[in-house]
Each structure stands twice: as structure tokens, then as C-alpha cells.
Amino acid sequence: METLSVEGEHKNVKNSYQFTHKHILGIEQLSVADIFHILDTAISFKEISNRPIKKVPTLKGKTIINFFFEPSTRTRLSFEIAAKRMSADTFNIAASTSSATKGETLIDTARNLQAMNPDIIIIRHGSSGAPGLLARHVGASIINAGDGTHEHPSQALLDMMTVREHKGNIEGLKVAIVGDIAHSRVAHSDILGFTKLGAEVRVAGPATFMVPGLDKLGAHVCGSVAEAVTDADVVMALRIQKERQDDPLIPSLREYSQFYGINHDLLQKYARPDALIMHPGPINRGVEMNPDVADGQGSVILEQVTNGVAVRMALLYLVMGQEGSRGES
Amino acid sequence: MTTVKSIVLQNGRLLDPVTGVDVKGDLWIEDGVIVPARETIPDDSLVFDVQNKWIVPGLIDMHVHLREPGEEYKETIKSGTMAAAAGGFTAVACMPNTIPVNDCASVTRFIIEKAAKEGSARVYPVGAISKGSKGTGLAEYGELKEAGAVAVTDDGLPVFDSQLMRRAMEYAGSHDLLVVSHSEEMSLSQNGSMNEGVVSTRLGLRGIPAAAEAIMVYREIALAELTGQRTHIAHVSTAAASDLIAQAKAKGIRVTAETTPHYFTLTEEAVADYNTSAKMNPPLRTEADRQAIREGLQNGTFDAIATDHAPHSVLEKELEFDQAAYGIIGLETSLALSLALVRDGVIDELRMVELMSSAPARILKVAGGTLAEGAVGDVTVIDPEKKFVFTKELILSKGKNSPFLDWELQGKAVLTVMGGRITHTEL
DSSP, X not given: OOOOOHHHHHHHHGGGOOOOOSOBOOGGXXXXXXXXXXXXXXXXHHGGGXXXXXXXXXXXXXXXXXXXXXXXXXXXXXXXXXXXXTTOEEEEEEOOSOHHHHTSOHHHHHHHHHTTXXXXXXXXXSSTTHHHHHHHHOSSEEEEEEETTTBOHHHHHHHHHHHHHHHSOOTTOEEEEESOXXXXXXXXXXXXXXXXXXXEEEEESOGGGOOTTHHHHTOEEOSSHHHHHTTOSEEEEOOXXXXXXXXXXXXXXXXXXXXXXXXXXXHHHHSOTTOEEEOOSOOOBTTTBOHHHHTSTTBOHHHHHHHHHHHHHHHHHHHTTOTTOTTOO | OEEOSEEEEEEEEEEETTTTEEEEEEEEEETXXXXXXXXXXXXXXXXXXOTTOEXXXXXXXXXXXXXXXXXXXXXXXXXXXXXHHHTTEEEEEEOSOSSSOSOSHHHHHHHHHHHHHHOSSEEEXXXXXXXXXXXXXXXXXXXXXXXTOOEEOOTTSOOOOHHHHXXXXXXXXXXXXXXXXXXXXXHHHTTOSEESSHHHHHHTOOEEOTHHHHHHHHHHHHHHHHHOOOEEEOSOOOHHHHHHHHHHHHTTOOEEEEEOHHHHHOOGGGGTTTOGGGOOSSOOOOXXXXXXXXXXXXXXXXXXXXXXXXXXXXXHHSSOGGGSOOOOOOTTTHHHHHHHHHHTTSSOHHHHHIIIIIHHHHHHTOSOSOOOTTSBOOEEEEEEEEEEEOOGGGOOSSOOOOTTTTOEEEEEEEEEEETTEEXXXXX
């Protein structure tokens, strides 16, 4: 029997494929074909951002609400730029995280938004599962822009897009993710996404940054950063949360950077020479990643940000079911 | 609800763990008491033919939350005991985490008077261990006991201070009150939403490790040994805690324990897709834990099946998972789920009745738990074959927060008699 690579399978099914997701709640719900389709769509949209007039009428007349319960600069801006480049009308709502303090539940708020008939609600929320709750109670498409410690699908998609642009293929790559895996929705989505596309995902950090069952998600939990980074094609560091009073996860940032920070010597010694350096941002320079690495050879951190707009354009376009009307300009 | 002079149940299967009786026969209740069969049936008697049904001592749920006083929108003594009667229970012990907390005689008396007036089951109030369940200073156990409390607990919360727990056991012993422990090491559980494990990682929810229960169960056992007083461990969910209790019992320490239908029926997988009706504390655990709980029911580690019936309204449950309240209802599903244990061969019929009636009566030192002549006329008739779909519309509790919603269940209480009064009938 002929064995097909993941990419090969993707090409085989391409003709009969249809994107059917109304919501983007997580990478978990996406098939390999879905992911490739999103990435292919994103690549085709990327060029729009380089035009002198960065606007296509594709989502003209569509109403998109950015509903952010947690502070966010880049993700919110990225979604907003993506929506505006597609000519959608966008509105931003920043809300307090705790529905109890507002005196209105998330469902109530959502129903009120729904009454104004938006087409897409992009939600970031501190509670894992909040986007799914919203999806069950409103008619609009829901896009998860990060929920608790659960998922951040658009981030993982832009990571995959960036790696694919550089490496051509994700299957067989060794991807190292270093940092607070337990509390990172980015890591969670990246583990699911990269392993779906056939990469080997290694995670590393102190045991306080690990949770049970990471192996079941598909990750290989490494005992040291050196082990994770050995022969790695991609090295990603996660932002270390400076403020965490209730749970003593690490003794100090100083010690963390010494044992788990990504620096030039480590990469030189263990990683492949052409390894890509990634970070979901914002970077604590000198903590999880040294400046010479962040700004150095192999760093694609700013490309991640650029691709973020393209991926989000693709998501907005695909959940609206606009297939076939692409190419209008 | 009917009160008649006598009730005669004919041709049933009589099951009494106290006397070891398992025979086909009749049961007579007269003036609220179980009496020997007479030659002729008096004219004003209610007679039921209960062929192919079981006649068991009225079921007793030693761990429920009736929410009254203070949270009547979630449950009242009236609605909660109606749910109890429908589930085959003739008595319930209600936890003190009401508003105000049942930490004094006046609240205990309120509950007892309300139950006498509006209740469809006997209600045994459980008082607080500490004033306001705040974890400092003992509540007035002497007065609580005189008012009718049968035990003390700060349930909903653990007693963090070990010295306070020691004193509670000693002082409760002097008043012949049982101490009930909600065993949770809160610096470990950290307001987690579900069991810590593969599923919590997949869902991105903060987990509660099994160790949070085991650590506190071990402390209670050590204190029970130190004080020599009887101590009851509530709602055990883990294999680890089950092991500790079995060891303590083997050493002769005066500890008893209960578990719930949800721990022997469900696992953490029930939480999948953020179902807040599967959120409770302690949380649903792993399959290995579930198996250990079933084993503990079989080998005598557990003395009782209780429900931890915890009604909430949609206000507390239609929320983000981590912000939703802990707790599920249980009174109307407990019997069917326990009967499934019998069908699965985990326990036999007499053992089930022991776990759901005789043992709770013995541990709480209350009436019932036997069909012996002269015993209180609290009797449940069970149709072990009757199938029903547990729909929202069927639920008598004000809370609809059940993970068993729309399950097809087998086995139902078809007649519940409390002190000679019919509190529920499907005959």
C-alpha cells in the first residue's frame, strides 16, 4: 500500500475539499485538510497587505465585533487590521474579565450583541471554553482569540504558516517549545497543530511549568532545554508571566533565564544551524530569550506578526463561507 | 400525600440488611410503625400488591444541601424533600452551608419546624463545626444537639486549622455528635475546576490533584486516632483516599466514609466540552479512581452512598466553566445508579440497602434502616425493572444541574412511605 505524506494527502484531497467550520474555537476541531486550506488561503491573502491600497471588498457590509475580556494589543490590532483590509465594519469592546463584577453574564452580554446582528464575534476571554459557550448561544461565527489556558488557534496557524514558508513542509520537522507550557494557550494550540501536520514537538521547562497529559496532546516532554533543542528546526520561547503571586512556579526570572533562557551558545551547540527562532510576543528580553537571539539570524518573530494579519484575514473569510468570491479587488 | 391508619404491602421481596432477611412476604405499617401481619386487613387500610418489587427500609441520604434558609431560589425544604421522596428517600441529613449558616440552635429549629410542616421526608440538620463555618472557634454543639442536629461539619469548606478539627472531634464526642469532614487541602486544590489530569490539560482548566483529598483524609484519620472519636469522611472521590480509609478501618480507628453515585458512575471525561453540570467538588476523577470507589463499595471501605445533592440555578451554572458553581443534584438518580451496581454484580441487593439506608441510620444514630417489627414505618418500594428517561421535566428538585440528564435509567422507587404517610407513589 502506498503511504502518503501529510502534505501529499492534503494535495490529493484538495479538489473535493470544502471548509465547513462556522466557528474557529481551537486547533483541536480542525483537520489536517482544514489547516492546509487555511494556510493556503492566508498565503493568497498575504499579498494584499503589500499593495499600495491595502483593501479588498470581500467582507464589505459584514459586521465584526472584537470582544476582548483581557488586555491585548497585538492580537486585537491584528484582527482589526485583517477585518479592515477585507472592508468589514469592525467594533471593539473591552470588557471586564469577571462577569460577576459586571452583574451581567457572558451569555447575557452575548445575546445583547447578537441582537445587533453581527456576522463574526472575535473573543478573547480569561476562562477556558468561553468561546464555545458563546458559540452555543449566538448565531454569529465565533473566532477564539485566546481563551484561558486552553487555545489560541490563530496564533498557532500563523506559527505554522511562518514555518511552512521557510521550510516548505512541516512534516518531519523538530519543533522545540520552551517555557511555561502549563499556562500557555499558544503552546497548547501549537502542540496540536504542529503534531497534526506531522512535526515532532518537544516541550521543555521546569516541572512547575508542565501539566499531566502533555504527551497525550502529542508533545514529547524533555528533561532539559538542551534535549528539546537538539537538532531542532524550530525553537520557540514563550513569554514568562512576571506576576504570579498565588503559585510559586519559579524562584526568580534571573534563575529562569540562566537555566531555561534561549541564548546564542545553546543554539550554536545543539540546534540545527538553520533553525528558526520564534516567539509569540511580547518578549521579555534577557529572560526567556536573549536579545542577540531575538534579533539574530534565524529569527522570524516579526514575520510571525506579519503572517498573523494574513491568517486572520483567511479565518474571517473562511468562516463567512465566501469561497468562490475570492480574487475580487 | 395520604395518611391512613395502616398500610399493607403484599407479595413483595422484603430486604432488610439489619436482620439479614431476604424473603417474599407482606409488610404491615400501623400508626406509623412496622407491625406483625394480622389475620384480617382493617377497613381503612391502604393495600398494595407489590409483586416483583422490593420492600426495603426507607432510604436515607446523609449528605444533601437543601439551601433553606437563604437560597430558596435554588431549593427549599419543601422541594428538596419532594425530590427525596420521589427518589425513594424517607430521610435526608442537610448540610449547614445555608444563609445564615446552621451554626446555632435557632437555625436548626427553623429547619426542623419547616420540615415538619412542609417536608416530604425526615430532615436531620447537620450543624456547623465552626461559627459561621469560618474556621475559627467551635459552634455551640450542646445546643445544636438539643435542638436536633445529628452531626457537625463545615461542608463546602474544609477545616483548615488542625487544632480546631481536633477540638471539634473531642467536643463533639462529649455531645455524642458525629464529625463529618469535607476533606480538601485548599492550598493544593487552588480553586481548580476539575480533576488534574489529561482532560484538564486538554481543556485548559486548572486541576485539583487527588492528593488534595488524600492529604486531608489522612489528617482526619490521624486526628480520629488521636481523639478516639468517630469521624465520617464525606464524598470520597479518589483511590488514594479510599486506600487510607481501608487502612484506618483495619487498624480499628473509628472512621466511616461515604461516596456518591457520580464518583462510581462517571469520570473526568464527563466534563468534556465544559459541561458545568459535571462540575463538583471534589471533582470527577479517573477511571482508576472510579474502579477503586466501586471496589470500596464492595469490600466495605465505604459505609454509605450519599448524593451530595447540591442544587444550583442557571445563574450559577450557565457560566464560563471556571466561574460556574460546584455541585450537582442527586436525589432523583441515586437509586437507579446504585441499582446499576447491583446489576453489574459489584454489590448485592442487601448490601445496596445497607449502603443507602441501614448504615446511614446507624452512623447518624437516627430511626429507620430496618424492617424489624416495632421500627419506624419508613419504607421504600422499589421496582428494579422500571425504566425511565431522566428528563428536566421529571425533576422535582428546583435544581436541574445533573450530568445524568436524558440518561435512560433503570430502577425506580414506586412507593415511598414515611412514618405511615405516603410521600410518593407511582402505584
